[in-house]
Amino acid sequence: xxxxxxxxxxxxxxxxDAILAGLISLIVFGPIVGVVLQGYSFNMExxxxxxxxxxxxxxxxxxxxxxxxxKGLSVLQGFERPGSGVxxxxxxxxxxxxWVIPLVIVLAIxxxxxxxxxxxxxxxxxxxxxxxGLGLNIVVGLAGLLDLGYVxxxxxxxxxxxxxxHYLGLGFWTVLPLAAVAAGLAGCILGFPVLxxxxxxxxxxxxxxxxxxxxxxxxxxxxxxxxxxxxxxxxTFMGLEFxxxxxxxxxPFHEFxxxxxxxxxxFIFIYTVLFLVVLAVLYIKxxxxxxxxxxxxxxxxxxxxxxxxxxxxxxxxxxxxFTLGASTAGLAGxxxxxxxxxxNPSSFTFFESALILAIVVLGGMGSTVxxxxxxxxxxxxxxxxxxxxxxxxxLFGILMVLMMIWRxxxxxxxxxxxxxPRKGVAP
Amino acid sequence: MDGIFLQQMINGLTLGSVYGLIAIGYxxxxxxxxxxxxxxxxxxxxxxxxxxxxxxxxxxxxxxxFPLLILGTLIFTIVVTAVYGWTIERIAYKPLxxxxxxxxxxxxxGISLILQNYAQISQGAQQQGVPTLLEGAWRMEVGNGFxxxxxxxxxxxxxxxxxxxxxxxxxxxxxxxxxCRATQQDRKMASILGINTDRVISYVxxxxxxxxxxxxxxxxxxxxxxxxxxxxVIGIKAFTAAVLGGIGSLPGAMLGGIILGIAESQFSGLVxxxxxxxxxFSLLVLILIFRPQGLLGRxxxxxx
Numbered sequence: 001x002x003x004x005x006x007x008x009x010x011x012x013x014x015x016x017d018a019i020l021a022g023l024i025s026l027i028v029f030g031p032i033v034g035v036v037l038q039g040y041s042f043n044m045e046x047x048x049x050x051x052x053x054x055x056x057x058x059x060x061x062x063x064x065x066x067x068x069x070x071k072g073l074s075v076l077q078g079f080e081r082p083g084s085g086v087x088x089x090x091x092x093x094x095x096x097x098x099w100v101i102p103l104v105i106v107l108a109i110x111x112x113x114x115x116x117x118x119x120x121x122x123x124x125x126x127x128x129x130x131x132x133g134l135g136l137n138i139v140v141g142l143a144g145l146l147d148l149g150y151v152x153x154x155x156x157x158x159x160x161x162x163x164x165x166h167y168l169g170l171g172f173w174t175v176l177p178l179a180a181v182a183a184g185l186a187g188c189i190l191g192f193p194v195l196x197x198x199x200x201x202x203x204x205x206x207x208x209x210x211x212x213x214x215x216x217x218x219x220x221x222x223x224x225x226x227x228x229x230x231x232x233x234x235x236t237f238m239g240l241e242f243x244x245x246x247x248x249x250x251x252p253f254h255e256f257x258x259x260x261x262x263x264x265x266x267f268i269f270i271y272t273v274l275f276l277v278v279l280a281v282l283y284i285k286x287x288x289x290x291x292x293x294x295x296x297x298x299x300x301x302x303x304x305x306x307x308x309x310x311x312x313x314x315x316x317x318x319x320x321x322f323t324l325g326a327s328t329a330g331l332a333g334x335x336x337x338x339x340x341x342x343x344n345p346s347s348f349t350f351f352e353s354a355l356i357l358a359i360v361v362l363g364g365m366g367s368t369v370x371x372x373x374x375x376x377x378x379x380x381x382x383x384x385x386x387x388x389x390x391x392x393x394x395l396f397g398i399l400m401v402l403m404m405i406w407r408x409x410x411x412x413x414x415x416x417x418x419x420x421p422r423k424g425v426a427p
Numbered sequence: 428m429d430g431i432f433l434q435q436m437i438n439g440l441t442l443g444s445v446y447g448l449i450a451i452g453y454x455x456x457x458x459x460x461x462x463x464x465x466x467x468x469x470x471x472x473x474x475x476x477x478x479x480x481x482x483x484x485x486x487x488x489x490x491x492x493f494p495l496l497i498l499g500t501l502i503f504t505i506v507v508t509a510v511y512g513w514t515i516e517r518i519a520y521k522p523l524x525x526x527x528x529x530x531x532x533x534x535x536x537g538i539s540l541i542l543q544n545y546a547q548i549s550q551g552a553q554q555q556g557v558p559t560l561l562e563g564a565w566r567m568e569v570g571n572g573f574x575x576x577x578x579x580x581x582x583x584x585x586x587x588x589x590x591x592x593x594x595x596x597x598x599x600x601x602x603x604x605x606x607c608r609a610t611q612q613d614r615k616m617a618s619i620l621g622i623n624t625d626r627v628i629s630y631v632x633x634x635x636x637x638x639x640x641x642x643x644x645x646x647x648x649x650x651x652x653x654x655x656x657x658x659x660v661i662g663i664k665a666f667t668a669a670v671l672g673g674i675g676s677l678p679g680a681m682l683g684g685i686i687l688g689i690a691e692s693q694f695s696g697l698v699x700x701x702x703x704x705x706x707x708f709s710l711l712v713l714i715l716i717f718r719p720q721g722l723l724g725r726x727x728x729x730x731x
Contacts, residue, residue: 027510031503032473033549035480040558042483048549146532193716200463201715203532204666207465208708211663219701350659354540361533393544400537405522408530 014064021060025053108275112268120267122383124339127274128332129375133359134281134368135328140357141365142294143321144301145195146203148353149210153183153326155348157333159217162230162343172235176334183330184323191322195315210353217345229344232337234266235273267339274335281328285368288324297321351393358396361403430572435696436689441580441649443688444587448642449665450672450680451594452635458611458675459631460524465535466515468662469542470636474508474643475653476546479557493560497582497644505640512636516629539658546655556652583645590641591681594634598677607631611675660704664691667711673721682722 026049034049035042066072112120132154139147157179164170164178194205217224224230288294296317300307308314337343359378363370382392449471456464481503485496519534564577598604609617610627618624646661647653664687672683687707695703714721 024510024514027507028514031477031480031507032546035484037476037479037483037550037555040483040556041487042480140529144529146529148536190712194712200461200532201670201719203465204463204663204670205712205715208663208667208711211660212705212708215702215705351540354536357533357536365529390548391544393540394548397537397540397542397544400540401519401534404519404526404530404534404537408523408526 009065009068011065014061014068017064018057018061022053022057025056029053105279112271117264117267120264120271121339122380124267124271124274124335126376126379127271127278128336128339129356129359129379130278130372131274131281131332131335132329132356133363133371133375134278134285135325135332136356136360137363137365137368137371138285138288138297138321138328139325140360141367141371142289142301143297143318144365145318145322146200147206147322147325148203148350148357149206149208149213150325150329150356151348151350151352152206152210152213153187153329154333154336154352155213155217155345156183156186157330158232158337158343158347159224159230159333160330161334161337162232163224165233166230171233172334172338176331179330179334180327181330183333184327187323187326188319191319191326192315195318195322207350207353210348210350214345214348217348225344227345229342232341232343234341235269235338270335270339277331277335281331282368282372293317293320354393354396358400361400365408430569430574431696432693433569433574434572435692437574437576437580438696439689439692440685441583441587441688442692443668443685444584444591444681445642445645445649445684446661446665446668446688447681447684448587448590448638448645449661450669450684451591451638451677453666453669454672454674454677454680455607455631455635457669459607459614459628460520460531462520462531463535463666464520464632464635465532465662466519466538466542467635467639468658468660468665469539470508470511470515470658471639471643471646471661471665472546472653472655472658473511473542474504474636474640475647475657476550476555477504477507477640478644478647479555479653482557482560496560501641501644504644505637508640508643509633509637512632512639513629516632520632521625521628539662543655543658550655552655554652554654557647559651560648579648583649586641586645590638594638595677597634603630663711664704664707667707667714670711670719670721671714673723676721676723679721679723686722 029049029052033052034045036045111123115123132150135153136147136150139145139150160179160182161172161175164175170178190205190209191202194202218227220226289298296307296312297320300312300314300317304314307317336347340347355378359374360371362378363372363374378396382389388395449467452467452470453464456462456467478500481500482496485499490496490499515538519538520531523530523534559579561578561582564575565581567574567576598607606617606622606627607630609620609622610624614624617627665684668683668687669680670683671687672679672681687710690710691703691707694706698706
């Protein structure tokens with residue numbers, strides 16, 4: 001990258017790069033892609049290897065050419081600039097979001113009257129992931145703690161609903177706050193010992209914890225039903241049920257209000273409650289980031305040693321973020337269980353954790369709007385691209401790596417309004 | 428009863444020596460760049476596929492004798508897996524050297540998802556297997572039962588210890604090892620003294636991948652089956668072993684692997700084999716609570 005060869009493009013170098021990349025990719029892809037095991041013997045698939053190697057060589061050639069141009073050099077230098085962090089806006093800046101938010105709320109109110117059941121369920125799923133993304137965003141994005149077992153808290157919420165109904169006869173409304181508390185408590189118990197130590201350990205402990213929860217749910221047949229899962233009751237509104245007929249002589253919702261029976265009522269109800277909860281969480285998070293604890297989260301993420309030197313209790317600050325994130329996942333779990341009407345351990349694999357992490361990474365660490373958009377993109381896109389479902393995980397993985405190389409802080413820049421010191425206050 | 432105990436002891440020793448081999452990859456990478464390489468378990472999984480592919484290829488060319496088969500498989504698997512290790516480091520970690528603290532971890536998660544899905548798409552989601560290479564076992568009467576040691580297990584123990592001894596020699600007595608140790612102690616100082624630290628980091632990834640490849644061949648020989656998801660659980664367990672022994676310490680990784688292997692085997696023999704993974708993960712949490720620096724590690728001191 002010296003200044004001397006700024007304007008000259010060395011095609012020979014690009015060729016050498018491409019051939020080297022081709023050789024490496026031949027070694028890498030050759031055996032695994034080219035020789036498909038079948039029992040103890042194998043089938044050869046040389047064409048697949050040829051395609052992959054060809055793509056890699058052509059890609060490397062053009063990448064090498066591009067990186068020798070002016071533009072490429074500037075991109076390369078852009079990568080190497082660290083700390084392109086928060087973007088500070090002038091103090092009197094008014095966000096354009098104040099027009100967007102009422103618009104979104106109005107749209108959300110009209111929406112259930114327009115949508116059919118399929119669209120409604122997709123949007124509910126999207127909202128559940130928004131909730132999960134928001135929760136994980138507090139942990140990963142704001143506090144900088146990598147939580148790879150986030151799905152465990154989600155599972156606690158969902159199974160809390162199923163087990164609570166099955167063993168204690170609890171309904172949706174009782175479980176909703178209880179699940180948040182239970183998941184938060186679990187996060188607290190897990191987080192407290194681990195958060196005292198070096199941050200990276202948390203990642204692997206949570207990874208292990210996620211797997212422990214899944215294994216217990218899977219193996220404890222007598223209590224959780226094992227891989228067969230458990231049924232979950234439909235939610236009720238003030239004791240009114242959403243079925244065509246209520247059981248035990250009750251009055252169903254539609255008869256009580258004199259409406260026509262609509263089989264989608266249950267989903268409309270879940271959608272409404274979920275939407276309100278998402279709004280509440282958004283508001284709480286918005287306020288929290290401006291409170292001392294939110295500032296402390298971000299400060300700890302940026303420089304832990306400096307924070308401790310300033311007298312912040314790093315364990316408590318991290319624990320508060322971890323617990324809040326966990327309880328949000330608990331809430332999402334209750335919605336997920338009610339929406340599905342059924343829970344089983346296969347909904348809570350490591351892949352779910354990775355998906356939620358991908359939402360946070362793509363949306364931008366700490367950016368709320370980004371997370372909301374990313375959650376919808378990553379949950380709705382698979383519905384539209386069913387034929388690519390095989391490659392979904394691969395795409396998420398590539399997305400994560402590329403995002404980390406290209407924009408480690410997410411697609412949407414975090415911006416914050418600056419403050420002007422008040423007059424009469426000592427500087 | 429003590430027959431079962433002894434049997435599980437031997438099973439645990441073989442399993443643990445293999446955990447130790449994989450743990451070396453975690454511990455060396457952590458020691459040198461302070462990052463948990465989540466993709467390491469997946470590198471092991473890839474090496475298991477490579478071992479099976481190599482065995483199938485060699486059998487196709489009519490090679491039947493055990494020494495030739497195992498030698499060919501070992502060389503093939505170790506070389507190709509080492510290339511994987513190098514490529515992964517080059518693509519996913521090297522551009523992130525000066526990035527935020529979370530970036531390499533998330534990138535590693537991405538790589539591990541990519542490798543899992545890549546193996547699943549190219550080889551299919553079904554379980555794969557290899558034939559038993561070494562038939563026969565050595566039996567011994569103990570108390571009211573008997574202990575059986577298959578020749579495969581003996582081979583695994585020998586191969587794992589040879590691998591560890593070779594690595595210890597390389598790290599302790601060669602120029603490459605000295606460069607690794609210097610970079611581990613102080614990367615900046617090492618680079619001032621003329622060590623190409625970027626290259627040393629690449630070497631460490633190559634060594635880690637090669638050890639994982641050795642483990643992949645050995646585990647595949649022992650169990651005979653694997654699938655694209657196999658790297659996940661073994662990865663966490665090997666990491667547990669690394670933490671148990673003290674992360675960053677090479678003998679610690681080997682010791683931790685053996686202790687974890689024995690503890691896990693005893694647990695599944697004496698208590699319940701359904702929950703043996705739960706036991707290992709709980710062990711990890713407990714170690715981190717009570718002795719985060721591990722058995723042989725030094726306490727972590729944060730540097731500004």
